[in-house]
Amino acid sequence: MVKTSTLQDVARVAKVSTATVSRTLSNPDVVSESTRRRVSEAVKVTGYRINRAARNLRTQRSHSVLVLLPDLANPFFSTILEGISRILSRQGYSMLIASTKQVLDSGDRLTDYLDDARADGMIILDGGLDPDVVEMLENAPQSKRVLFACEWIDGANFPSVRCQNRQGTRTAVDHLYDLGHRKIAHVTGPEGNVLMHTRKDAFVTELGKLNLELKPEWIIAGDFSLAAGCQAAQAWITLDDRPTAVFCASDQLAMGFIAELSRYSFKVPNDVSVMGFDDIDLAEQFIPPLTSIRQDRLMIGETAAKMLMERILAPNEEHSVHAAVLPVSLVVRESTASLN
Amino acid sequence: MVKTSTLQDVARVAKVSTATVSRTLSNPDVVSESTRRRVSEAVKVTGYRINRAARNLRTQRSHSVLVLLPDLANPFFSTILEGISRILSRQGYSMLIASTKQVLDSGDRLTDYLDDARADGMIILDGGLDPDVVEMLENAPQSKRVLFACEWIDGANFPSVRCQNRQGTRTAVDHLYDLGHRKIAHVTGPEGNVLMHTRKDAFVTELGKLNLELKPEWIIAGDFSLAAGCQAAQAWITLDDRPTAVFCASDQLAMGFIAELSRYSFKVPNDVSVMGFDDIDLAEQFIPPLTSIRQDRLMIGETAAKMLMERILAPNEEHSVHAAVLPVSLVVRESTASLN
């Protein structure tokens, strides 16, 4: 193993002290032109790479951020990660990834990463944490460096980034209404999930505003997954008085719903209009292409990372934005149609 | 900010030296029963958490592994990450994520993470690296701690984990043959990709073995994406003598292919049988459910992490497995049917 060279080596070659080398590297303005050149040259000659472990120890910064997902295997998050990573790497930060399940199952606390200097902050994409875990988070001395994205915790006061869930839901319902639909069902996310409640609530409210009937059985409990969408379809089929349109709380739900319907020879949108939420990549390629509410996952990631970095780099300042709510938009494709 | 307690604090409370505390924590057998108890008590009282930055510096280990993806936004990798993370966290290691594009675009070398003590090893899921980047990797002193998964570099000698690409391709072709198909097309991955070449090559070979005709235009160039699948469908449609079955090098290709066909009112599998490769989650829910070659992404991740950890923890030993080739299996669903 070739030993990599250290600041000392560079200092020796450049005939200056390690302090000067350090300064040259992190704050070039304070050293003279000539030493700056000598040091740069020495760095090149020695092939010096900074040792992050040493710097991290000395500066009390890990220069990395932990992203906590509910479930690593869920592709919904990949674009968000891309957004986060872009911002972080631009600031010289690295991105650590773990799943809340894995961390908690192993008996660790979520804040361990912060406590033991592995991460300077964390972005949590999981609103389904146990209340006692949340309480611990809130009371932790590092709670200032915790931020939620996509989902959030009702009643807690963490900074967060989310999309316009209510507005998106309203837009969806209005779209179906404009197409002539008057009997509209909703397939929800999982019980206890904040997005589920927000969207369901907005759905009910909007139907009320439009003076539409809403039978209790038109709210079908699901959980964002394909499988739940299939089950919801079964439920829809058995209804006496079938709604002519269905607003699903996620694209996956909508796809499962449509897939299952097709097994029973129902046609979308001819027999029923179906909408999703999220506008994942596949929505466009699905058959039929899915009408959905688009949320910009890249921007969610970027915004979250920016907000967190602000808090890490200037922990004592007041930060203008506490909850960033990003716009959504209606994407009309072929899974919804006028009521004929 | 509450300062977290250090080894010193624990030592003071337990009335022993820091050396003893350290030993108690990392190697309990060498300390006496009584001090072990005193130290554990002191740890509890002080709420001590080890400072990883300090340990990393002293031990010259970062206790983390970098996973390099070609593209963070690609959901294909999420399950693999889950597998990697499981193994790593079990060994007290963390998982850093970055994309090769981002790293290289920012002017850094891939080995920087290794050189500057940010990571003890790396798993690369990107076989599309530039030859000069590969050469640099090979000649780096840390090349022993680099491992490829899913894809690999032809001609280079890095340890790797992959699935049975040839066997899978053969199985796919045989399946179509058994259904009576004699004119079979192939939609390939991106030019230059090792998986693309391996699968194409195996495809051609197997057709030869079965004495099947293969017109050059029956090999349609693609790139694993949905969009490429759509284009491939266009190409297929314009053929005079259309193959009755199509083997796509990825599920995404197959989905795009089918989606596009349906826009032109072709029915799958009635008008043409279509197969994918990978068996991603969505394959099952697609309409029609996709016949595919399944690769176990969780196991790919776990195997890769295990192999890398072996090499990190015992760098000088000979390691039994250099290239792990994991089994694939045929999953028959409804996108393929007998030629009638």
Add this chain to the structure above:
DNA sequence: ACAAAATATGTAATCGATTGCAAATCGGAG
């Protein structure tokens, strides 16, 4: 030309854990 201010560099302490070596303690044999 000289004092004061501004700029550039060096010295050495520090971050917090690990570990080689030395010292202390213990147990048992003679």
Add this chain to the structure above:
DNA sequence: CTCCGATTTGCAATCGATTACATATTTTGT
């Protein structure tokens, strides 16, 4: 009771960078 080896513990150096403070050097003003 003494001595020897084994077991336990402590001392202090170390990993490699950063930075407060001291010192040296240059510039500026009069």
